[in-house]
Amino acid sequence: MTSNNHYLNNPKIHADRSLANSSSEWVKSFACNDLKPLIICRGPIRKEAMDVFDEMGINNYGILLSEKDSITYANALAPELRKLTDPSRVHRVPDYTGADKEERQQRIRQIIAIAHDNGYNSIFTGYGFMAEDEEMVRSMENAGLNFIGPCANTVRDAGLKDEAKRTALSNGVSVTPGIDNASTLTVLKKHKDLDGLKKLVADQDLAVDATVLDSDVLSLEEKTNAILTASFEKGIDLFTVEELGEQLIVAVTKMFEQYPENRVRMKAISGGGGKGQRILPAPNSYQGTLEERIVLASARAPELALEILNEVKCNGVGDNKNILAELNIETTRHQEIQVVGNGDWCITMGGRDCSLQMHEQKLLEVSVTVEELKLTISDAEQRKAPAAEIATLKQDLVVLEKMENEAAKFGGAVGLDSVSTFECIVDGSSHFFMEMNTRIQVEHRVTELCYGLKFTNPDNSAESFVVNSLVEAMVLIARHSTRLPKPVRIARDNSSVEARLNATNQALQPHAGGIIDNWSNAVEGEIRDDQGISMHNPDTDVFMKYHLAGAYDSNIALLLTTGSTRRDTYEAMSEVIRQTTISGKNLCTNLEFHYGLVNWFIGQGINARPTTRFIVPYLTAVGQLKEQANNIDVAYAFQQFKKAYVKSAANDDIAKAISVAVDRKSTLLTRPVEFLLAEPHILSGWLSLNHSNYTVNNGEVTWSKNPIEVLSELYHFLNMDYVEGAAALYQIWDHDHALLSEALSFYRDLEQRLDISDWDSLCQLLTGDAPAGFDAELWDAVLNAHVGFQAGVDLLSLLPYLAAQTDFFSLKINDDLSIDIPDVLTDEDLQERMAKVLVPPPVAKSDEIVAESGGMFYPREAPGMDEFVVEGSHFNAGDPLYIVEVMKMFNKVYAPFSGTIEKVLVEGDAVIISKGQPLFKITPDEVAVFESDEDILARKRKATGLFLAANA
Incomplete structure (x- = not known):
């Protein structure tokens, strides 16, 4: 299938959803053809919405087009314009949201005017910008526009993190310890009591009903909340950011006194998508007495609060500046439950594990379903897995079911009337509610590939329709609301995974401004959401270049695969990435990172339960591989092995033959090894897959698998298989392919004749006399061929040697599926240094x-x-x-x-x-000292010599 119309070409993803064409009048009544939506988001979700609308028979939608990208970077127009060629349906705005409150309000008015002037009757916001902005949603509703998403009341009750926490507590939902009312406490500190609050209301002429202030039922904090709401409506501040910072110091000091080993997470109530969050280091990261350490740790709260408010653009006069401070559960796994409701009913659609993230930005997301967990538990019991592993899997099933129950209860409590996500952190058998995202999530496809929704006529069970798209579900609910009967979820695939292809460098730092010159077509089993970048010129079928502007976020595409088990799904993802090539000018992506990470889990343990702390230590371990790789001179090592083989020859004739045999392997061996040393993320994946194929003892590598087979698989792993007529740069060279094929054929024939496939046994046999069926002359030829084929393959031992040197496999999976992270990998100085090894800073003058x-x-x-x-x-x-x-x-x-x-x-x-x-x-203050070329060569020769000495 091709990526530019994957919805239409893959019925497993989305079927024909034009309900208006149904023969059933009941089904036909749920058509949405009369909607004319204005899409005011960007990225993959905009292209997905366009595709879904087309399939639903909604043909008159329009899109906003921000000028920010194309003003900042030339040739950065939205790739969706390759499909939407009608200029009357493209409406330009400076940007999507505005830099401050005044600009946001201006943009809202502008969007409403665009909708009214062009006959749009509905608004789709996807997962970006103002999707969770109550003011925006309410403004759209007041303007008579049908908002395709949760209504303003739901956004207020569930979307704002402080309100959501209060709702959760009142409904018996587990929440993280902390405070959700820093702004309330700040006002109370200034105005002390009820008399002070009444004076504040009078002085500021705030519209607060006197019955609220005089109520015997409402607490002082609830009255203060009403005053704060009135101040937002009037557009004034009741405290300064400095005063808020002082109150946060008081709050986090109390938390640190109770939990001195934990960090504290601070986040804006309106944040999302990783924005508006900072983590205060734990007191134990400072020096001094416990009291002194708590003071130092708490003192950073005001600085981080200001960073948070700046990032979410809530630093203007009259903005809601409330910041939550809550305990950071250090062993947390980030999981979320997909929730769908129409205001009358509310159901869940399984979970997603989003623990593999960095800087609050998700990287790899995997489904968590009852079906897959039950299958995994059964498999673990049949293969007699460790008891701790089985216990963890069973515990996960219990936690999932609890989270789904709480999510449905919470959705009902806030009157959810669309698609939202119930986000939790999981710590062993405990889970805590974090927030509800009142919008569709970036990773929503992970869910819809596992489950669909079946709607059945309550008066006639023969009439029904299935919805396999959450975007379609949002449209149906927005259009038909409580007319929709409560659906049942139906299983599709047991497992799915999504890799976010981002414009980031090897250290996962954002890298803006690259140009994509070419991107290979989607392969079998690949689901690619790329906002239209992969769409070829319809006349020439040529890939059209695209400038990654980077004015908004780093995401390029979402890559998804499915399977019956998590292993099937990950292996499918590995195969997709293996065959994917993306290239261009000044272009950095995390494709190599994903290839390494996916294969790390395939090789180490597919059911591992990583926490949100995993990625940075993992990157640090990969950086250590790169640091060691930088010290290796591959060509020198190969020549030294050649000299050793020649030196050990019995006579000059054999020495010459060996010399020729080794020389023939020069590029066959050095090219893939040099590639892996240059790409530490890919090396990480290869080492993990091959961990069982070798042992390392005091630096000496012993193979338990024929290195020739390992080499052949390595070429495949690097997507360098021989293809007739393909560019030599990207594949094994033809003479190397011939030599490798000859070697593989030799060993296959030998194993067949000897009826042996175990490498250790074969090596032992090849050191003895001729076995039955071989005369002395033939056996001598076999031994010479074996020596010739194996000569030089010692170079492959460099790879596991480096892993041993860095103790790469100390980052390992425990019997209970948790991941053991060595203390050294959590050292912040080492983490920072390894990030610079992965991506050296730009060369600067002194x-x-x-x-x-x-x-x-x-x-x-x-x-x-x-x-x-x-x-x-x-x-x-x-x-x-x-x-x-x-x-x-x-x-x-x-x-x-x-x-x-x-x-x-x-x-x-x-x-x-x-x-x-x-x-x-x-x-x-000090003059930098630079390493000379001679020093670099000496360093490499010394490090390479240690490897040679251990593997001579």
Whole structure:
């Protein structure tokens, strides 16, 4: 199938959903052809909505097109325009949401005007921008537009994190320990009691009903909440950000006193998608007495609160600045339940595990279903898995069912009338509600590939229809509301997984501005949501280049696969990524990371239960592989092996023959090994898959599988199989292919004649006399051929040797499916250093600091505040220098060393910068020492010599 019309070509994903064509009048009554939606989101969900609307017979939709991308980067127009060629249905706006409250309100009015002026009667927001903005939703409803998503009341009760927590508590749903009312406590600290609150209302002329203030039922906090709501409506602030910060210090100090080993997570009530969250380090990461450490840990709360408010753009006058502070469960797994309701009924559709994430950004998401868990439990019991593994699987099933029950209860309590997600953290047998996302999620396809919804006429069971798309479910509910009978969920595939293909570098840092020149077509079993980037020119069938603008986020595409088991699903994903090639100018993606990670789980244990802490230590382990790989001279190692083989020859004739045999293997062996050493993520996956094929003892590698077979599988793993007429650069070279085929054929024939397939047994046999069926001359020829084919393959031992040197497999899966993370991999200094090994900083002169990435440059924490550094400023290592906004995330950049600013080379706020651009002229406190070419060669030869000595 091809990616540009995957919905239509794969009935397993979506069937023909034009209900208007049904022969049943009851089914036909649920058609939605009269809707004319305006799509006001971007990315893969916009293209998905367009496809779904087309299939539903909704043909008059329009889209917003932000000018922000194309203004910032040339040739960055939305790829969806390749499909939607009618300019009257494309409506341009400066951006989708605005930079502050005033601009947001302006954008809302603009969108309403566009809808009214062009005859649109409904709005689809997907999972971006203002999808969970109560003001936006209510404005659309008040303007007479049908909002395809949860209504404003649901967004208020469930979408705002503080309200959601209160609702959860009142409905018996487990929540994370912490506070949800920092802004309320801040107001109360200033105004003390009821008299103070009444004076505040009078002084500020706030519209608060006197009966609320005089109520004997409402608590002082509830009355304060009503006052805060009135202040938002009036657009004024009742406290400063500094006062909020002081209150947060008090709150987190109490939490640290009770939980000194835990970190504290702070998040804006309106955050989402990873934005608006920061984590305060635990007191034990500081020095001093416990009391002193708590003071130091709590002191950072105001700084992080300001970062949070800036990131979610809630730092304007009258914005709701409430910030939650809650215990960060260190062993947490992030799981979520898909919930669907129409205001009358509410059902769940299984779960998703989203624990594999970094910086609150999800990377790999896998389904969690009752069907798959039961199948896995049965398999574990049949193969007599460790008791702890079986217990974990059974526990997960219990927790899943509890979360689904609570999610349905919570959805009913908030009157859910669309699609939403009930998010939890799971810690062993316990789970805690975090928040409800009142929108469709990026990873919603993970759910809809496992379950569908069957709607049946309550008066005639013969009449029914099935919905396999959550976008379609949203449209149906928006159009027909409580007319829809409660559906039953029907199983499709047991398991699915989604890999987010992002524009990030090897250290998973955002990388904006790349151009995709080519992208291979989707392969069998691949489900690719790429917002239309893969769509070829319809006339020439040529791939059309696309500029990844990066003004909004780093996501390029969502790659999905399905299967009967989680292993089937992961193996399918591995095969998809193996065959995927994506290339271009200044282009970085996390495709290699995903290939390594997926194969890490396939090789180490597919049912592992990683926590949200896993990815950074994993990246650190991969960085250590790269650090060791950087010390290896592959060509030198190969030549040294050749010399050793020649030296051990019995006579000159044999020495010459061996020399020729080894030389023939030069590129056959060095090319894939050099490739793996250059791509540590792929090396991680290969090592994990091959862990059982070798042992390492004091640096010496012993293979339990024929290295020739290992080499052949390596070429396949690298997608370098021989293809007649294909470009030599991307495949095994023809003469190497001939040699490898000859070697494989030799061993297959030999194993067949000897009736033996075990490599250890075969090696032992090849050291003795001729077995039955072989005369001395033939056996001598066999031994010579064996020596010739094996000569030089010792080079492959470099790979497991490096794993042993870095203790790569100390990151391992325990019997209970938890992952053992060595303490060394949690060291923040090592983590930072390995990130720089994976992605070395841009080369800079000794008197300058350059940008480590492209993005939007900000010299200060927030508008109106002082710049971090100015000309003449002295800075110390670790001091903040500037903020760069890259793909919707704000990253504070700290000084790598101490020095003095001589000149600031970038002036102003929100200035676009590029990677490697000089930002400051500086005088360093210490002069940097650079490694010479001779020093680099000596270092590599020394490290390579240690490997050779262990494997001579």
